[in-house]
Amino acid sequence: MTAALLALFVNTSFYDFKMNDIGGKPVQFAKYKGKVTLVVNVASQCGLTPQYEGLQALYVKYKDKGLTVFGFPANEFRGQEPGTNSEIKEFCTAKYGVTFPMFEKSVVKGDGINPIYKWLLENGPRKDDIEWNFAKFLIGKNGEILGRFEPKIKPDDAALIAAIEKALSATS
Numbered sequence: 001m002t003a004a005l006l007a008l009f010v011n012t013s014f015y016d017f018k019m020n021d022i023g024g025k026p027v028q029f030a031k032y033k034g035k036v037t038l039v040v041n042v043a044s045q046c047g048l049t050p051q052y053e054g055l056q057a058l059y060v061k062y063k064d065k066g067l068t069v070f071g072f073p074a075n076e077f078r079g080q081e082p083g084t085n086s087e088i089k090e091f092c093t094a095k096y097g098v099t100f101p102m103f104e105k106s107v108v109k110g111d112g113i114n115p116i117y118k119w120l121l122e123n124g125p126r127k128d129d130i131e132w133n134f135a136k137f138l139i140g141k142n143g144e145i146l147g148r149f150e151p152k153i154k155p156d157d158a159a160l161i162a163a164i165e166k167a168l169s170a171t172s
Contacts, residue, residue: 014143017116022073022089022102034141035066036167039120041074041108043081043133044091051134052096054155058164059100065168066141069100072117074108077133081105108135124148136160140167 014037015030040055052071059069073088075081083091085104092098106114109129120137121127124145136149138160147163154160 012119014116014119014139014145017119019106019114019116020104022085022104024085024104027101027103032068033143035068036062036141036164037068037070037139038164039070039072039116039137039139041117041130041133041135042071042092042102043074043077044083044088046077046080046133048132048134048151049080051155052092052098056096056098056100058155058161062164062168063100067164067168071098071100071102072108072114073102073105074130074133075105076107076109076130080133120145120148138163138167141170 015033017029018026019029021027038055038058040051042052042055043049055069055071059067071092073081073083073085081088083105088105089102092102106117108114108117117130121129124137125148132151134151136151136153138146138149140146146167149157149160149163
């Protein structure tokens with residue numbers, strides 16, 4: 001990566017990004033400014049796929065307090081997200097009742113990495129690649145990365161809940 005491109009990612013805010021939702025409509029992250037966001041790379045054919053249920057429960061429990069969850073389907077890990085965007089949307093809605101924002105299927109590591117994941121890795125607490133499906137990044141109200149949680153950390157894990165509640169109670 002060139003120094004200029006690296007500087008772009010270092011100086012960019014979470015709220016400067018725009019991505020297409022799973023239906024292909026552009027979403028300005030700026031509309032979520034002042035909210036706490038949990039960014040998760042998801043897959044429908046993974047042993048961790050039942051975490052969709054917990055992510056939806058988190059979203060329902062805390063959305064009125066300012067939490068949103070962003071799901072980014074990705075197929076980098078043993079091809080566990082082979083579906084099209086419409087198939088993924090249908091699966092998540094029918095099987096887990098997902099109502100939190102889902103984005104277009106994208107690459108979360110390696111060549112062609114989604115710009116938001118590039119930014120998360122460059123600016124997060126750890127610089128190593130996403131290790132598996134359902135890695136979680138917690139973004140504070142001001143767009144700062146507050147933490148990264150391993151894929152096996154379930155959405156109802158006490159440490160994750162505590163971090164979310166702390167972020168929600170922060171003044172900015």
